[in-house]
Amino acid sequence: MIGPALLAASSVCTLSAQDLPVHAGPYLPTETSLKNYQYPEWFRDAKFGIWAHWGPQAVPRRGDWYARKMYEEGSDDYKDHLARWGHPSQQGYKDLIPLWKAERWNPDKLMALYKKAGAKYFVSMGSHHDNFFLWNSAIHKWNAVKMGPHKDVVGLWQQAAKKQGLYFGVSEHLAASYTWFQSAHRADTTGAFKGIFYDGHYAEYEDLYHSEAAPDDTGWLTTNHAWMLEWYADIKELVDNYHPDLLYSDSKLPFDAIGRTMLANFYNGNLAYHAGKPTAVYTCKEASNGKWVQDLERGVQDSISLYPWQTDTSIGDWFYSTGQKYKTSTGILQMLTDIVSKNGNLLINIVQTPEGDLEPDILKTLDEIGAWTAANGEGIYGTRPWKVFGENPAKAETVKAGNFNEDKLKYTAEDIRFTSKGNNLYAFCLNVPEGDIRIRSLGKNSTLNNRKIVSIKMMGSAEKINWRQEGDALVIQKPVRLPAWNVPGFRIQLQ
Numbered sequence: 221m222i223g224p225a226l227l228a229a230s231s232v233c234t235l236s237a238q239d240l241p242v243h244a245g246p247y248l249p250t251e252t253s254l255k256n257y258q259y260p261e262w263f264r265d266a267k268f269g270i271w272a273h274w275g276p277q278a279v280p281r282r283g284d285w286y287a288r289k290m291y292e293e294g295s296d297d298y299k300d301h302l303a304r305w306g307h308p309s310q311q312g313y314k315d316l317i318p319l320w321k322a323e324r325w326n327p328d329k330l331m332a333l334y335k336k337a338g339a340k341y342f343v344s345m346g347s348h349h350d351n352f353f354l355w356n357s358a359i360h361k362w363n364a365v366k367m368g369p370h371k372d373v374v375g376l377w378q379q380a381a382k383k384q385g386l387y388f389g390v391s392e393h394l395a396a397s398y399t400w401f402q403s404a405h406r407a408d409t410t411g412a413f414k415g416i417f418y419d420g421h422y423a424e425y426e427d428l429y430h431s432e433a434a435p436d437d438t439g440w441l442t443t444n445h446a447w448m449l450e451w452y453a454d455i456k457e458l459v460d461n462y463h464p465d466l467l468y469s470d471s472k473l474p475f476d477a478i479g480r481t482m483l484a485n486f487y488n489g490n491l492a493y494h495a496g497k498p499t500a501v502y503t504c505k506e507a508s509n510g511k512w513v514q515d516l517e518r519g520v521q522d523s524i525s526l527y528p529w530q531t532d533t534s535i536g537d538w539f540y541s542t543g544q545k546y547k548t549s550t551g552i553l554q555m556l557t558d559i560v561s562k563n564g565n566l567l568i569n570i571v572q573t574p575e576g577d578l579e580p581d582i583l584k585t586l587d588e589i590g591a592w593t594a595a596n597g598e599g600i601y602g603t604r605p606w607k608v609f610g611e612n613p614a615k616a617e618t619v620k621a622g623n624f625n626e627d628k629l630k631y632t633a634e635d636i637r638f639t640s641k642g643n644n645l646y647a648f649c650l651n652v653p654e655g656d657i658r659i660r661s662l663g664k665n666s667t668l669n670n671r672k673i674v675s676i677k678m679m680g681s682a683e684k685i686n687w688r689q690e691g692d693a694l695v696i697q698k699p700v701r702l703p704a705w706n707v708p709g710f711r712i713q714l715q
Contacts, residue, residue, distance in 0.1 A: 235449055236477075237249065237476075237477035237478045237480070237481045238477075240449075240452055240478070240481050240485075241456070241485075242481055242484055242485040242488070243460075243484075243485050243488035243489040243492060244488060245484075245487070245488025245489075245491050245492060246488070246491070247483070247484040247487040247488050247491075248484055249477060249480035249481040249483070249484040250480065251480070251511070253484070254480065254483060254484070254487075254511040254512075255509065255510050255511055257487065257510060257511055257512065258498075259501070259513070259527070259528050260465075260498060260499050260500070260501060262340075262341075262387055262465070262499060263341075263387075263466070263501045263513070263528060263565065264528055264604075265340070265601055265602040266340035266341050266387065266565060266601070267340065267556070267560050267565050267566065267600050267601055267603075268338055268339055268340055268556060268565065268566055268593070268600070268601075269339055269340065269341040269342060269343060269389070269466075269565060269566070269567040269568070270334045270337070270339040270341075270342050270343070270567070270568060270569075270570050271342075271343040271344075271345075271391065271532065271534075271567050271568060271569040271570070272342070272343070272344050272345060272377065272569070272570070272572060273345050273348075273391070273534065273538050273539065273569040273571075274345055274373075274539070274572045274576075275320065275345055275347075275348055275350065275352060275354060275364075275539075276313075276316055276317045276319070276320035276350065276352055276368055277348060277350060277539045278320065278539045278540040278572065278573065278574040279316050279319045279320050279574045280297070280300065280301070280304075280316065281540055281541060281542045281574065282296075282297055282300060282539075282541055282542070283537035283538065283539050283540070283541035283544065284537055284538040284539050285297075285349075286313075286539070287313045287348075287349070287350040287401070287404075288349065288400055288401060288403050288404075289403075290308060290312075290313060291308055291312075291313075291403035291404045291406060291418050291420065292403055293406070293408050293409060293410075307408075307413050307416075308404075308418040308419060309407075309413060309416045309417060309418050309419060310419075311419075312404065312418060312419030312420065312425075313350065313404065313419075313420075313428075313429075314362075314419060314425060314428055314429075317352060317362070317367050317368050318367060318368060319368075319574075320368040320369065320574060321368065321369055321575070322368070322369035322371065322373075322574075322575065322576040323369075323575050323576070324573070324575040324576045324577040325369070325371075325572070325575070325576025325577070326576070326577075327376045327377050327379070327380035328380045328383065330380070330572075330578070331377075331380035331381055331383065331384045331386065332384060333578075333583070333586055334384075334386070334570070334586070335384040335385070335386060336586075336587075336590045337586040337587075337589045337590040337593065338589060338590055338592075338593030338594070338597060338600075339386060340386060340387065340601065341381075341386055341387035341388065341389060341465070341466065341567075342377065342380075342381045342386045342387075342388055342389070343388075343389035343390065343391055343466060343468060343567060344373065344374050344377040344378070344388070344389070344390050344391070345390070345391050345393075346374060346390040346391055346392045346394075346458050347392060347393060347394050347397075347454070348393045349393045349394075349396055349397045349400040349401065349470075350397070350401070351394065351397045351401060351428055351429070351430065352364070352367075352368075352428070353454075353458075354373040354374050355372060355373070355374040355375065355390075355457075355458055355461070355462065356372045356374075356375060356461075357454075357457060358457070359453060359454060359457060360427045360428075361427070362427065362428045374390060374458075374462055375462065378462060378464075387465040387466065387499065388464055388465055388466070389464050389465055389466025389467065389468060389501070390458060390459075390462065390464045390466070390467060390468070391467075391468035391469075391470065392454070392455055392458065392467065392468065392469055392470070393469075393470040394451055394454055394455070395441055395442075395451050395469060395470070395471050395474035395475065396440050396441060396470060396471055397430070398430050398433060398437075398442040398444065398447045398451075399433055399437060399438060399439060399440065399441070399442050400440075401420065401429050401430055402430075402432070402433050403418075403420075404418050404419070404420025404421070404429045405417070405418065405420045405421045405429065405432045406418055406421075407421070430447070440471060441471055441472075441474055441475065448474070448475040448478045449478065451474065451475065451478075452475075452478055452481065452482055455467075455482050455486075456482070456485060459485070459486050459489060459490075460485075460489060463489070463490065463493045465490075465499040465500065465501060466500075466501040466502075466503065467486055467500075467501070467502050467503070468502075468503045468504070468515065468532070468567075469502075469503070469504040469505075470505070471504060471505060472504055472505055472506035473504050473506055473512070483502055483511075483512070486500055486502060487500050487502075501513055503515040503530050503532075505517065505623070508527050508529070509527075510527055513527070513528055513529055513530050513565075514527065514529045514530070515529070515530045515531075515532055515567075516529065516530070516531050516532070516621070516622065516623050517531075517532055517533070517623045517624065518531075518532070518533045518534075518623065518624045518625075518626045518627075519531060519621070519622050519623040519624055519625040519626055520555065520558060520559055520562070520564070520619075520621070520625065520626065520629065521559075521562045521563075521564060521621045522562075522618070522619060522620055522621040523562060523609065523621070524561075524562050524563050524605045524608070524609050525562060525563045525564065526563075527563075528563055528564065528565070529562075529563065529564045529565070530564060530565045530566070530567055531555065531559050531564060531565070531566050531567065531626075532567045532568075532569075533555070533566070533567075533568055533569070533626060534568065534569035534571065535547045535552070535568055535569060535570055535571055535582060535585065536571045537571065538569060538571075539571070540571055540572065540573050540574060544571070546571070546581060546582060546585065547585070548585065549585045549588035549589050549592070549705070550651075550705070550706040550707065552566075552568060552585070552589060553589065553592055553705065553706075553707045554629075554631040554650045554651070554707055555626065555629070556600070557600070557637045557648045557650060557707060557709075558609075558610075558629070558631070558635075558637055558650065560600055560603065560637075560639055561605060561606075561609040561610050561637035561638055561639055561648075562605065562609045563604070563605045570582060570586070588704075588705065591704065591705065592680075592705045592707065594680075595679050595680030595703065595709075596648075596679045596680060596707075596709040598641070598644075598646075598679065598711070599639050599641075599644075599646030599648065599679060599709045599711065600639065602641055603639035603640060603641045603646065604639070604640055604641065605638070605639065605640070606638040606639065606640045606645060607638075607661075607668050607669075608638065608661060608668060609637060609638060610635065610636045610637035610638050610647075610648075610661075611634070611635070611636040611659065611660055611661060612634070612635055613632055613634040613635065616632075616634075616635070617630070631650035631651055632650065632651050633649050633650070633651040633652055633653040633654060633657075635649070635650035635651070636648065636649060636650070636657075636659055636661075637650060638661070643713060643714050643715065644711050644712065644713055644714070645662075645669075645711075645712040645714055646709060646710065646711055646712070647659055647662075647709070647710045647712060648707055648708070648709045648710075649707065649708050649709075650707055651706055651707070652702060652706050652708070653698050653702075653708070654698075655698055656695050656696065656697050656698050657695070657696040657698065657710075658693040658694070658695055659693055659694040659695075659696070660692060660693045661694075662689070662693070662694035662712070663689065663690060663691055663692045663693040663694060664689050664690065664691050665691045665692060669714075671714040671715060672714065672715045673687075673689065673694065673712060673713070673714060673715075674713040674714065674715045675712075675713045676696060676710055676711070676712050676713070677710065677711045677713075678699055678703075678708060678709070678710050678711075679708075679709045679710065679711055680703045680705075680708075680709075681699065681701070681703060683699050683700060683701055685697070685699060685710070694712075696710060
């Protein structure tokens, strides 16, 4: 048996994927075997998750990727670091880690808020590209138990999620860490510190910053075989010790055969841990073909996907940034409804301060989302796509499926999204209707619906809804009193 200690030292060995330790079970690290994966019903029913994309990079209060950008000579983050903490040859990222104390972090209180907002699963960051582990690791000292807050962040989040009955996941960004962190090995090219290496250059800090990559190893995922094996050891320790229901990779499935071995280990280990009733969901940024859940970063699909999928996005920047602008509850609910209509889930990062709490405007937004899900949740949770995802305005701009398309989405009252459950069809207007609501898919002459409409109710309201079926559309008369939210939903009972 090859243990984690040997794997962690794999830079001096030549292990292949076939040599790696893996939980026994029905899944083999092959394309054919992984296509036998069955999506757990909990994930298909959950629809809405909240993510804590949080760690020591929040300390500078300057948003995402600080650990890399502070080593990019001349960048705004480099200048900020120089002004506040000194030159990165003397005060590097390693010296910011002790400043992350998370002194106002209350995972139980936050998890109760997230459940009230309607989240059915919660995801903790395991490690960002900064190679700092938020779990209790035996692999290296750069972890949240030995440094920073001196707490098992992953473990405490998991305990809080279980108390609230939420499924629990972890995200790993480590596969890209090796090339991402290479800026820490450089030196200034001009000025008073010209030619002086940053702290990442020195071997004594190699366990945090990695060693220097080969000149041609510049892609998002490293080509260094030893680093691939190190990644495997990291992820195996994480999933074997915490048994998450969901594992997220910030990349495609990394490293071919080694990645497939990681996935087989996760699926088999989850199956054994849950006594044959698996909960495992793996998400990565690659078409799934039934092997996992495809994740789109800040983007949505343009049609109903055959396989369950997930959007990951953030309410603001990925890490805390002073003065940042946050998404509104309306924008989040529009995305959620659109995504669910296309067989997807929404996972949204709720930005925490370095201290671990939430700003007042985020608390207000969570409260507004919770009011909506309490009234409209029956049309979201446990639903499945209908025959079509919905209707768009006649002159709507086509937004193709993909990553980073969320800013192109402009939802109007004429955007209708459908979900279904049993004899109920749910129709959501993605903005406040200005007049009567016309749903073409449900007109008398439509070929989509061959069932009789029995009744229509606006969720979250006791008002009687007046409606009629015309040849070209179902017409719902605009209610006298619309709810407080801007995404009204209607339950249409069919017979």
